[in-house]
Every structure is written in structure tokens, then in C-alpha cells.
Amino acid sequence: MSKHITPRQAADLIPDGAVVSVSSSSGLGCPDLTLKAIGERFDETGHPRNITTLHPIAAGDMSGIKGIDYIAKQGLLAKVLAGSYPSGPSSSEPPLIWQMITGNEIPAYNIPSGILFDMHREAAAKRPGVITKVGLDTFVDPTRQGCAMNDKAGAEPIVEKITFAGEEWLYFKAIAPQVAIIRATTADERGNLTYEHEGAYLGGLDQALAARNNGGIVIAQVKRLAKEGSLKPHDVRVPGVLVDYVVVDPEQKQTTQTLYDPAISGEIFRPLDSFRVPEFNIQKVIARRVAEELETGSAVNLGFGISANVPRILMEEGLHGAVTWVIEQGAVGGVPLLDFAFGCASNADAFMPSPYQFTYFQGAGFDASLLSFLEIGRDGSVNVSKLSFRPHVTAGCGGFVDITARAKKVVFSGMFNAGAKLTIADGKLVIEKEGKLKKLVNEVEHVTFSGPRGVAQGQDITYVTERCVMKLTPEGILLTEIAPGVDLQAHILDQSEFPLIVSPDLKVMDARLFTDAPIGLTLPAKAPRRLAEANHG
Template sequence: MQILTADQAASLLKDGDTLMIGGSGSGHAVPEALIEALERRFLAQGEPRQLTSVHPVGLGDRGERGASRLAHAGLLKRVVCGTLVDSPPLAQMALNKEIEAWTLPQGALSQLTREMAAGRPGLISHVGLHTFVDPRNDGGLQGAPSDDRLVSLIELEGREWLFYKPFEVDVAFLRGTTSDEDGNVSMEHEAVFGDMLSMAQATKRNGGLVIVQVKRLAKRGTLPAKSVKIPGMLVDAVVVQADQPVTYQTAYDPAFTGEMRIPLGGFPRLPLDERKIIARRLAMELRVGAVCNVGSGVCTGIGLVAAEEDVLHHIVLTNEQGLIGGAPAAGLDAGAARNYSAIVDMPYQFDFYDGGGIDIAFLSAVEIDAQGSVNISRFANKLIGVGGFVNISQNARKMVFGGTFTAGSLQVACEGDRLQILKEGAHRKFVSKLQQVSYSGPYARERNQTTLFVTERAVFRAIDGALELIEIAPGIDLERDVLEHMAFRPVISSDLKLMDARLFRPEPMGLDADMASQGWPRHPRLAALVERQP
């Protein structure tokens, strides 16, 4: 193992290389110093050129950091990732068709990395069928035209599957916390583990170069063996960056790194606005013992509501980065979590998700059509991608979408137990046609999935191929505030209810008392054993 500067590490890339980058979202274990050095070299020397960049999770602060540093004409030929929402300059290059951009399911890319490490031919998965990732639609291609096909449709045992092609990785940029003199790397100050081990293995199998950015160096033999996440046999070089933060927003937080738990009173409190109303109504779908996924955007408020209501101990909240328990973080820290009980490598989290392990999933929705299909990947001349959305939404037993009823400068107020629309959003979300299909309502119906749509003023459920309005906020006029802002007319429930008045009051709702009487669910065999005991 060699110790290099970031500039020395960047000098090792050659034209046409495939670069795999570890890390997640807003700076979680992102090797920023290495990416910055690559940008610096290109701007100074005009090389390397025509790289393929592969990173399962979006990387960036929605500004100039992370993958945005690669947004220079000639530097990239192709980017393959879960989402580009964190790197707007790169998304714009894709929209301008200056580069190929493939936005594929985060879980598929994560699991594919592990398949590559094992030398298997690729990943076979049902995830992505009947969405824009399906090759019968766009095959996940969002940018410049390409003769390649990264996803193909195959049939096995009479069933349709998607086949995701592997990559031959030349260089991997990874990140950890501590490296010893033999290159063994631990991750004690990281918020997530991500795919670091699988990425290192996949790169080494291809004869590639593994470079790890770390915070500090330790003497040979002093790292506890069980703390090593990337064994030294897989590491070619390390770059020391002493000031690397936990996330782009947070320099250091021991609750994010799992070194301590904070009191529930230490969690941020959401102001009473449309986002909190939605997060509260989403939280009312929680059930004792439920294993849940909490997505980004408004849904991250569920963890904060659950902390405020003191119900975190009744449920298991997870996110796709591998965190289990506690409360997922919000804003630019999203992807991290506080007070979690366990953390696993990301491919294993997606194995659990794809196998149907999620009882209830909470995700955002940007466009919704009359059949209950959803678009979150491309809209209003914005390229977003899907992240873990497809893995989660296609495999959860119950799917709950959350978001404001309209978008763009919406303003509401709570007056007593009533909701008032002060300024309507400029853009409709319930539309006649989606720009892309990220979630197929008809496919969900085939699989008997329960699906709800929660907004600040109305709640819908998908039933018999249509949307049915089942709740409306007190103070809201059905025609003026709901139906006039939909491009289609939903079914109106004969038992249309008012949304719970507690949603619109400033004090806690009392969810702990609601959930305390439910009892923790037991496996049927354990339940039978308890019944037999005197």
C-alpha cells in the first residue's frame, strides 16, 4: 500500500477509464478530495478524457461538490448512477445530450457491484419492470443517444426479468476513516458503509486500482480486526484528508456515526406547515412492529414526527443506505440517521428490500396519473433519476406516497382544526399523462399492493385501477381546492372522511397512546408457543 497525495492519485487515471466512486448523497463517505483532484487535473491539463463514471447513489450538495465536479465538456463520456438530483450541472449536461446518462435503480447498481466482484455475468432482477428502466421503454437512458444497452429483458422459467450488464472497473475512489500501514481501512467516523467492500472487490477482480481517501493513519496491527471494512489486500493506495466531514452539511456528529444516541428532545422539531401535516398523516399509517423505509423529501419528516411523538421504539425505520432503526435524517443530511440500532452494507439492505422485507414504504411523488402510476425521475425539464425508489416501491407490502397537492410556492395555514390555502401551488401534480413512469399503478395492482397517496389536504387510495378520494382536510372545499387542480376526476368515496383534526394543531398528536395498545407482532410459531404456555 502506498500513501499518495490526492493529485498523485488523480494522475493515475487514463483516457477512457471506468471510474467507480463510493459514497452516498450529500457527502456520506464521499471521497471529495479525490474527485476535486480529478477536476483540478482536467482543468489544468485537459485530461483524462471520455471517462465512464459509475456511482450507485447520487453524489453532491446540489451545488458544485460531488459529481458536479465532473461536469466539464470532454471529461466524461458516460455517467451511470441512481440519481442526478444531487449534481445539477451533470444533470444539465445530460439534458443537453452532451453525455450519456443512465439513471438505474440504486439497489440494482449496488447489487450489480457485488455480482461483478464475484465474476458473475451480471444482475438478474425483477426491479425496474414496467418503468422507464424497462428496455421496452427507455432502458434507463436519459442523456445522449447510445448504441449500448445496459439493461435487457430476459425470460427465465416463464417469467420476465431484467438483466443488468456488469462494468469493467479501472479505478475506484473510495473512502474510510482510518487506514493502518497495510491499507486495512475502518469506517468508524462514517455515517454509512455503502458499497465500499463490494466496490473494492469488483475493482481488484478486474485488475483495477483501489484508492481510498481516509482521515488518518494508524500503526500496523493496531486496528481491531472486526472494525476493518476494506481489507488491506484490496487497497493499492490511500490519500489522507484530515478534515473530511461526515456529510457536506455536518462536519461531525457522533449520533450520525453511531458513537452515541441522543435524547428524543435533541431531535429537530418541524414547524407546523404543509410538510409537517403530510409527515404527521404519513406517521398515522405506522403500526407497532412495522419495518418501514423512509424516502427523501417530505417523507424524512416521519422520523422527526416519530421522535416528537415518542413512537420510535414501536417501529423500525430504515433507509436504503443500510441504516436500521432510529430516525433517518432530513435535508442535506438525508441518508444518515440518528439513534440507529444497526448498519449493514447497502447491497444487503437491498436484498432485504427486494425480497419483500418492507411492511410499509413512504416515498415522495411528483406526478400522479389516474391509474395511480407515479413519476419522480424526469419532469419540468429536470432530470432527477430514481435512487432506491424503484427497489422500494415495487417490493413494499404497502406503499404510501407523500407530497404537497400542488407544487411551486404553495402556502397554507392552520386555523384551529382547519386548513386554509393561502396561495395555491403553480404546478399540478395529478396529471393526465406522466413524462416517465417510475412506479406503475397497473403493475402494483397485479401484485395486490396496497397504495395510498397523502397530501396536506386530501388522501387517496388506489383501487380497481383508479384513485379514490377517501379523506379531505377540514376547511377545504372539495371542488375549489381539490378537483379543480386535478387533470382527471377521481372516484369520490361514499364514506368520505375528514382528516384527523390533530394534524392541524401545534401540540403533539398522542400517537404513542394510539400505538401502545396494539402489541408487538409475533411470528405465528411463537404466538402458538405462548398460547400453549399455562
């Protein structure tokens, strides 16, 4: 018997006061039509009312996939917990969910994506919750904001600090959803789900288990239906025994602004010369210098921003494949994509479910991470998750906190200050006018990465900007390299709110970084992995 229902019938299944888990990563894998139907039902009937939604990565964006904005309505949405939220340019009108958050209309929480997936897994197994060190001494820690995004959330704590086995840990209570809304490509008549056109598996299986094991229902949105028995069992990622209802949207987008690209879902491999190489500009200079931090044979996580261009730098230098890229949505290997398709990869080696990718990250099984920064603090802490004067431009932490909690090596990249007028001439950086906003500040507004914990754990932390390279040390932030053409005092030391330690071996960054030609990049080989290393810590 087919489980196929209409979007409105799916919306009618959501009871008042329900906890609803939604699988998505911005536009990637978003069950947009089902969320739209829930919002339309509320507009017509006033129901469902006062639901709580869980979004382990994010649901919706500013480019044609509204996602959570369909249900961001007073009276419908009572509380939201998300790894990140839709973001957009400062000149645009904020997404509706941001208006509710900044207007203090509902309690809103920004929980690291890996922890939110862990909360689902614990709920599925009827365990009490997640005990973790991920997030200690960051905004996740209850001694800071405790994941709260506004005053209403601050009045309803979501995380506790506890002592277990003589050590400090964070405790998140498991939350059991009554409804899970997930997405796939194909469902057969029994509800078996395959993901052949998806850019990632995300966490649909874990969310379905959490709902089903706690007496809830699972609604799957798909692109098409198939006859019972026609799907290959090895291709089924969520079995039909976990799926109660199926909604069909033949127009569902694969990811933001992308209806369907078979290279994103791994069905074909693109020629390497079809990938765009970054144009020569300041951001490319930074990405090149970040690339110099890599080792051949490494597994390297990649975040949004300037560092997302590093795979293209290696490609331009003839080093594609020298490292294996791993991203939180689940792709392993290949070429991570840019802009609206960020979170997807073409030519991937494999796709892992996001919850397992986060287990890999939380336990520091990978070699390095390349991430961005908005602010750097005196103690080496980094903010990427909050700017009070432009809140909806920052999406939240996503997997940043999970990734950096124990990472062996992190390279943060960004512009030294905001708004500077810069040019490049004759292999030198020319600073024509300084920016008005300093990014090296005495205290960051939001601690997304804790510098003191990084020092205590012996993490290798580097900060790369267009005008200098810095390292985190127990004594403070050490300036190790300066760009050619830059004045140390006027352009660096005077542009920081706190004193930088100048290395006695201060070097000049390679002038080839500042020229419009390949730089002849070579990478050292990663040291062979030893059993003692695997067992350490």
C-alpha cells in the first residue's frame, strides 16, 4: 500500500505543541514544499500551534529555498534549536526567522551541529542525553551564553555544566521529536528511500530513528515514487519501516539555485578543467598562503569563506588530490563547491552521513581544518557566529565548534580589518586606506573557538591575513610573517587593539603569493601514522 500523501495532508499531521525535526543544510536536502504546506495550513486554520523545531545544520536560505521562513510565524513556532540559520547580505531584509530571534519573540538556540545530531541519537536509544567537552569555554558553555541567541532562550537553559569522573563536561538533554521531516530522491510504495540525486545524505536516518523510537511519525519528501521491490537494497539509506508518509515534489531543488547537477550527486565526474580557478585578488593571496600550511596525504576539513578556494589553488598548482577534503555535510574527497552550492562536492570519493562525519570531527580523526574568522581576541579566541550590528549576516556556528574542539591543526583566514582599500602592485601589498573596523580586538563578541583551550590542548593554531601571518602561543599571538610592502607599525601593530608579539625571526611572505601566476607550490609529505598516535589521548 502506498504511503503517498499530499503536502497539505502532511501538514495536517503536525499536532499542536509538537517537536519537529527537519533534515536540511541550508538549501541542500531541504523539504521545502512540506514546510510551505505547514505554513499555509497555519495561515488558514491557526494550526499547528506552538511547535518546537530542530534543525541540525540549517533549513532554508536567502536564494529561493525559504525553508524555516515558511514556518517562522508568531503562534506557529514556539521555540527553535538549530546549528545555523539563513543568512543574507546586510543590505537585504532579514529572513523572517531572524526577525523573530532579534525581536525576542521565541526562545532560539544555536547548538553545534554535531551535538544536535548526538541529541537525536541519544533520544533514539532512550538515553538521557549528550555528555561532551565540545563547546567548553565557547558561547555554548553555560558560563557564557549557553547557546542562547536571545533573552527568551537565556531564561530557558538548554545546556548544563557537570562534573563527571572528576572532569568538567557539558550536558545536553536528549530531545525526542514527535515528527521528523526528512528528504530523499526516491521512495518506493513501502517508503524505502534512496538518495541518488542528493548532494549529501545529511542526518535523515538518525532523525527518523529518533522520532520512530519515541512513538512519533516520519514524513519523507521525495522527487519521485517507485514500485515496491524496484529499489536495490544496498541503495536504500532509510528503510521503509521507519517512514510513515511520503510527499512528492517533482520540482525539489538539489541544493540552492540548483535543480539538478549529476556531478553533485556523484553520478558523473567533471573534468578538472571545468572548475573555475579563483581570479587574482586579495582573497586569492590569502588562500594561497593558507595552502602552504598543508601536507600531502592529509585529510583536511574545509569551511565557508576564503578557505573554500584552497582546493582550487591546489588544482591550479597541479596538486589536486594531494589532500582529501572532508566537509560536514558528508562529502569525502573530490572538489568542494563554492557559493550557492557550498556544502556539496563534485567528484567525491564517498558520502558519509553527517552524524558520522561529526563523530570523525569531534574526535579529531582528521589532520587539519581551514576556517574563517570575523574577530580574533587577545587570548586567541575566534568569533564567527555573532555580530550584533549585522546579526542576520552571520548564520551561527554550524559545525565550527565540533570541528575546532579537538582539531590538531586549524588555519583561520580573513581580512586583517574590515573595509580597507587594498591593491597589489609589483609583488607587494598596497594599503591605500585603512578599514574603520578592527578585527583583532581585546575581547571577541562571541567565542566560537576558545584560544585558552587551544593552548591548553596543544592545538596548532595559525591566523592568515592579507598582510601577515600569526600563531597562537602560550604567551599570546605571535606575528611570524609580514606581507611585502606593509609597514609593521602602521599597518599591523597600530591596527590591533592588543599588543602582538613580534617574532625575532619575522619573515616576509613569499612575493610569489602577490603575483598573477601559479606560485610553484610544493607540499611536504605527512608523516606516516603510527599506532602510538592512534592510541594517544
